[in-house]
Each structure stands twice: as C-alpha cells, then as structure tokens.
Amino acid sequence: MSLPTARDVLQAARRLAPWVHRTPVMRSRTLDQMLRAQVFFKCESFQRSGSFKYRGASNAVLQLSADQRARGVVAHSSGNHAQALALAARKAGLACTIVMPRGSVRIKRQAVEGYGARIILCENTLAAREAVAEQVVARTGATLIHPYDHPQVVAGQGTAVLELWEEVGPLELVLVPVGGGGLAAGTALALEHLAAGSVPLVGVEPEVADDARRSLEQGTLLPSSYPATIADGLRTSLGRIPFAILRRHRVPILTVSEEAIREATQWVWSRLKVVVEPSAAVPVAALLQRKVSVEGKRIGVILTGGNVDCSRWWSG
Amino acid sequence: MSLPTARDVLQAARRLAPWVHRTPVMRSRTLDQMLRAQVFFKCESFQRSGSFKYRGASNAVLQLSADQRARGVVAHSSGNHAQALALAARKAGLACTIVMPRGSVRIKRQAVEGYGARIILCENTLAAREAVAEQVVARTGATLIHPYDHPQVVAGQGTAVLELWEEVGPLELVLVPVGGGGLAAGTALALEHLAAGSVPLVGVEPEVADDARRSLEQGTLLPSSYPATIADGLRTSLGRIPFAILRRHRVPILTVSEEAIREATQWVWSRLKVVVEPSAAVPVAALLQRKVSVEGKRIGVILTGGNVDCSRWWSG
Numbered sequence: 001m002s003l004p005t006a007r008d009v010l011q012a013a014r015r016l017a018p019w020v021h022r023t024p025v026m027r028s029r030t031l032d033q034m035l036r037a038q039v040f041f042k043c044e045s046f047q048r049s050g051s052f053k054y055r056g057a058s059n060a061v062l063q064l065s066a067d068q069r070a071r072g073v074v075a076h077s078s079g080n081h082a083q084a085l086a087l088a089a090r091k092a093g094l095a096c097t098i099v100m101p102r103g104s105v106r107i108k109r110q111a112v113e114g115y116g117a118r119i120i121l122c123e124n125t126l127a128a129r130e131a132v133a134e135q136v137v138a139r140t141g142a143t144l145i146h147p148y149d150h151p152q153v154v155a156g157q158g159t160a161v162l163e164l165w166e167e168v169g170p171l172e173l174v175l176v177p178v179g180g181g182g183l184a185a186g187t188a189l190a191l192e193h194l195a196a197g198s199v200p201l202v203g204v205e206p207e208v209a210d211d212a213r214r215s216l217e218q219g220t221l222l223p224s225s226y227p228a229t230i231a232d233g234l235r236t237s238l239g240r241i242p243f244a245i246l247r248r249h250r251v252p253i254l255t256v257s258e259e260a261i262r263e264a265t266q267w268v269w270s271r272l273k274v275v276v277e278p279s280a281a282v283p284v285a286a287l288l289q290r291k292v293s294v295e296g297k298r299i300g301v302i303l304t305g306g307n308v309d310c311s312r313w314w315s316g
Numbered sequence: 317m318s319l320p321t322a323r324d325v326l327q328a329a330r331r332l333a334p335w336v337h338r339t340p341v342m343r344s345r346t347l348d349q350m351l352r353a354q355v356f357f358k359c360e361s362f363q364r365s366g367s368f369k370y371r372g373a374s375n376a377v378l379q380l381s382a383d384q385r386a387r388g389v390v391a392h393s394s395g396n397h398a399q400a401l402a403l404a405a406r407k408a409g410l411a412c413t414i415v416m417p418r419g420s421v422r423i424k425r426q427a428v429e430g431y432g433a434r435i436i437l438c439e440n441t442l443a444a445r446e447a448v449a450e451q452v453v454a455r456t457g458a459t460l461i462h463p464y465d466h467p468q469v470v471a472g473q474g475t476a477v478l479e480l481w482e483e484v485g486p487l488e489l490v491l492v493p494v495g496g497g498g499l500a501a502g503t504a505l506a507l508e509h510l511a512a513g514s515v516p517l518v519g520v521e522p523e524v525a526d527d528a529r530r531s532l533e534q535g536t537l538l539p540s541s542y543p544a545t546i547a548d549g550l551r552t553s554l555g556r557i558p559f560a561i562l563r564r565h566r567v568p569i570l571t572v573s574e575e576a577i578r579e580a581t582q583w584v585w586s587r588l589k590v591v592v593e594p595s596a597a598v599p600v601a602a603l604l605q606r607k608v609s610v611e612g613k614r615i616g617v618i619l620t621g622g623n624v625d626c627s628r629w630w631s632g
Binding site for chain 2: 024026043045046050107266269270273274275276306308310311312313314
C-alpha cells in the first residue's frame with residue numbers, strides 16, 4: 001500500500017490550481033461571539049460538482065497516462081465522488097462509467113448523466129458494486145478511481161485546507177467530517193507541511209457511524225455496516241490508506257448525534273446562507289455542541305459539499 | 317415628494333462602504349451555456365441581516381441628526397426591512413422599535429429580537445401597522461424609516477448594482493424583483509450614472525402580485541391587496557417614490573408564475589448553493605422561462621436575500 005505524503009498534496013495544489021474553484025471562505029459573527037473564537041468556513045459547496053470530491057477526482061484524472069486516458073475511468077459510487085469524477089473526466093475529455101446502486105436517488109443519477117458519464121445500475125450492495133466495476137475494468141481497460149482509498153485522491157483532498165490557510169493565515173485547529181477518510185487524511189498531510197504537525201486536526205463522525213473512532217482507538221479497521229445516519233456521505237467505512245495516515249498522525253475523532261447534525265445543517269443554511277448537505281454540517285455540530293475546546297482559537301472548518309435534494313423544502 | 321437622484325446613490329455607496337458586506341458574485345456555467353449569455357448573480361443573501369435591505373436601512377440610519385439618533389427609529393414590517401433596520405440601529409447604537417403583525421412567522425420575530433430591537437405586535441392589517449407605528453412616533457419622537465417609500469432607503473438599495481458593475485465590468489441588462497420598488501428604483505438611478513440610461517433594467521413580479529406592471533402601464537398607482545404569492549417579500553404594493561422613478565425611467569415589468577418562482581428558487585439552491593428566499597428567485601424565473609431576450613448579453617441579477625425558514629426542509 002503506497003501512502004501519499006505532504007509533498008504529494010503540494011504537488012496536487014499546483015496541478016489543480018487552474019482546474020478547481022478557489023472556493024470562498026465565510027464567517028459568522030454570531031458564532032464567533034458565542035464560541036469566543038474565530039471560525040473560518042471553507043465552502044466547498046461552491047466547488048465544481050458541488051463538493052470537495054472534485055479535487056481528489058481531478059488530481060487522479062490529471063495523472064493518467066495517455067494510454068490510460070484513452071481507456072477512460074470508472075467508479076462505483078452513488079454520491080459526490082460519482083459527480084466529481086464524471087465532471088473531471090468530461091473536462092479532461094475522457095470516457096467515464098459510474099456504477100450506481102439501483103436505489104440511488106434520481107437527482108444524483110441525473111447529475112451524473114448531466115456531466116456526460118455512462119451509468120450502470122447494479123444491486124444495492126457494496127459487493128455488487130465492486131463486482132460490476134471490476135467487470136467494466138476487465139472489459140474496457142478503464143482505470144478504477146476509488147473515492148478515498150487512492151493516494152492521488154487523498155492528496156487532492158488535502159488542497160482545500162492549503163487554500164484556506166493561504167487565504168486566512170495560520171489556524172490553530174482544523175475540523176473535518178470523516179466518512180471514508182480521504183479528506184481527513186489529505187488534511188492531515190497538508191497540516192504536516194503547514195505546521196509540522198503542531199496544529200491539531202479533529203475528525204468528526206455521526207455517533208451511529210463511528211467506525212473511524214473505533215478503528216483508530218483499537219488500532220485495527222472496524223468497518224460499519226450501512227449505518228442509518230442522515231449524513232449520507234459519511235455512511236461509508238474508513239479506507240485503508242486514510243486509516244494508516246490518520247493513525248500515524250494520531251487524529252482524534254469526535255462523534256455527534258443525529259439531532260445535532262440536523263440542527264447544524266439548519267444553522268449553516270440559515271446563518272451562512274450556504275446550501276450544505278448534512279454530512280458537511282457534522283463538524284459544525286461538534287462546534288455548536290461544544291464538543292471541542294475552541295476559546296481564543298482560529299479554527300478552520302471544511303464545509304464539504306452541498307449536493308442535497310432541495311425539492312424536499314417545498315413539501316414542508 | 318422628494319425624489320432621490322443618481323448622485324444620492326453614489327454618496328450612499330461611499331457612506332456604506334465600511335458598513336455593508338461587499339457580497340460575492342456567483343456564476344453558473346450551465347446557465348450561461350443554456351442561455352448563451354453571461355449571468356452575474358450579486359448574492360445579497362450574504363449581506364448583513366440576510367438581505368439587500370441592510371443597505372437602505374443603514375443609509376437612512378447614518379444620516380440621522382444627533383437629536384434624531386437620541387430618539388431612535390421605528391418601522392412597521394414583518395420582513396427583511398425589520399431585520400435590516402434592527403441590525404443597522406444596533407450597530408449605530410440607536411434604539412429601534414419594530415411594529416409587526418401578530419401573524420408574523422416566529423423565526424422572523426426571533427431574528428429581530430436577536431438584533432436587540434423592541435417588538436410591538438399589532439393586528440394583521442396595513443392600517444393597524446401604520447397606526448401603531450404613528451403612535452410610537454408620537455410618544456417617543458422616533459424617526460419612522462419606511463421600507464421603500466424613503467429617498468435615502470431607495471438610494472441605499474442602488475449601491476448593490478454599483479458594486480456588481482465595479483466588480484464584473486459593464487453589464488448590458490439588469491434584472492431585479494419588484495415589491496415596494498425600492499431596489500428597482502435605486503438600481504434605475506445607479507444605471508443612470510453607470511450607463512446614462514443605455515442599459516435596460518427589467519423589473520420582475522409574481523403574476524399574482526403584478527401591481528407594479530399594472531401601475532406603470534396605466535400611469536397611476538394601483539395597489540394590490542394581499543396577493544397570495546410564495547414570494548412573500550413581494551406582496552407589498554409599489555411605493556410612490558419608486559413609482560415616480562420607475563415611470564420616469566420607463567422600466568418594463570415582467571411577470572412570472574408561482575410554479576416558475578418555485579422552480580427558480582430550487583434552481584438557485586441546487587445549482588448556485590446559495591440559500592435564497594422565493595422573492596429573490598423571481599428574476600431567475602424570468603431567465604429560466606426565457607421571458608426576456610438575453611443571447612450574447614452580460615446580465616446582472618440581484619439575488620435579494622435568503623431569510624427563509626430552513627427547518628421546513630426536514631419535514632420533507
């Protein structure tokens with residue numbers, strides 16, 4: 001298993017600079033006063049494809065050989081990685097196939113199709129998704145781009161905190177949500193470069209999907225099985241590469257309740273006026289619930305994405 | 317009746333520069349491709365108090381005499397002007413009273429209270445609101461700040477398009493929603509300065525609240541009575557000052573259906589990831605419905621505000 005390094009994150013930042021949006025940073029005076037801290041929100045909802053996943057997917061796509069480019073890319077995902085890879089592939093002029101479970105939300109299928117990718121539907125299990133993706137690889141020679149267990153993807157995700165730091169100056173604490181762990185691992189590598197590991201990174205998970213916390217505490221990967229959290233982007237289990245990096249950096253993991261995630265999502269919408277999906281609000285929940293000591297600190301939070309079905313609002 | 321001028325808008329811009337947020341401008345490649353145009357969205361959801369109304373309210377508050385300041389300000393409003401004035405008054409260290417109908421949404425009352433204003437509840441009619449506000453003026457000597465029929469408020473609203481133009485360069489068409497008409501009138505004055513009236517401004521209204529269109533077509537103010545539009549910020553009737561300015565500038569008014577407003581609101585949320593209220597999406601509805609000829613043009617749209625009850629999303 002080849003682990004990416006801080007240097008890979010720096011190289012990714014140079015590679016991605018003309019390719020990704022430099023997303024805006026938002027603040028809330030109310031929150032800063034309440035916490036007696038300064039919180040800087042890096043708003044990846046405004047990233048192309050609607051989430052930070054475009055960074056990692058693009059970083060992988062841009063490093064394919066001419067031969068690999070000719071055969072295209074494939075991924076199995078029903079979430080933000082699918083949209084990110086579809087868009088990155090289109091922009092690079094590559095064919096892209098996305099394997100999605102039949103039960104996927106229509107709006108997500110439409111987004112992937114809108115970016116010009118081919119969709120193959122499969123049964124609603126991880127095994128089925130992997131098997132179908134492997135068939136595509138065998139048949140077409142396409143390169144499989146894993147959503148987080150991929151060194152270049154992890155390195156790409158680390159560029160978000162680099163941009164944030166560059167824009168607002170040194171931070172004293174960084175919070176990110178943890179699903180597969182690609183963002184958390186990339187952020188840990190970036191902070192190694194920015195602050196030689198002196199700036200704590202805290203990962204935050206839903207209580208009901210706390211496989212990263214358990215895995216890191218017990219020193220072995222303990223996958224979760226289909227946890228029922230509203231933070232649908234964090235239902236996946238920690239990957240092997242992220243696990244190794246988070247373990248080496250001794251990244252602590254906090255957990256938050258479903259109710260706290262709900263409140264935090266609403267807080268971001270109504271206060272920051274940024275559309276975020278519940279997964280993105282998970283670190284905000286940790287702040288609002290005062291799960292972490294922040295007083296007097298300059299805190300960075302990656303608001304990971306905003307791909308949420310907005311039509312639900314009208315039915316209320 | 318004293319009408320504000322283009323010069324008043326320029327003075328307001330200088331006065332407000334250190335006082336308001338310079339809100340970001342967003343774009344959508346998908347929309348630009350679809351319309352074969354370039355659309356620049358000035359995102360006033362990110363303005364302080366959550367809407368452009370903070371510009372006009374602040375412009376009025378900052379021009380009070382020492383004597384007036386000592387007696388505070390009052391407004392009758394259940395909407396964005398209430399929050400805007402409450403915040404502007406707090407920032408200026410003034411007392412503020414807001415007269416609100418008993419039926420006002422709880423979340424809006426809480427916001428006004430959160431900004432430290434005193435709330436007086438009254439019956440749910442315009443007459444009752446005006447009467448109670450007059451009582452406050454008579455008793456306390458407070459200055460009434462009207463949400464749109466006020467020269468300084470109109471001038472303040474015109475600063476949004478000035479900022480947009482400064483940031484993105486010359487525009488060839490500008491779209492704004494029309495309720496009381498303060499923003500439309502201020503924008504018309506700003507465009508008089510920016511382009512000597514050569515850049516068309518188009519106002520957009522809900523079909524069921526088309527009093528501005530009817531009034532301007534017939535050359536006389538024709539108020540609407542409690543129109544049932546989801547664009548709750550546009551239920552109010554065109555004011556006398558805005559009417560005079562829009563008439564002189566021959567500003568055309570388009571109308572859009574409730575369904576189109578709904579779709580446009582959802583489009584902004586899901587594509588731009590900016591939380592807007594339905595009123596803000598009304599000009600977007602005109603674009604999506606192709607109610608106006610835009611091909612090849614550089615178009616400015618003021619996304620007026622984002623004060624919407626986000627808790628509704630969860631009930632879906």
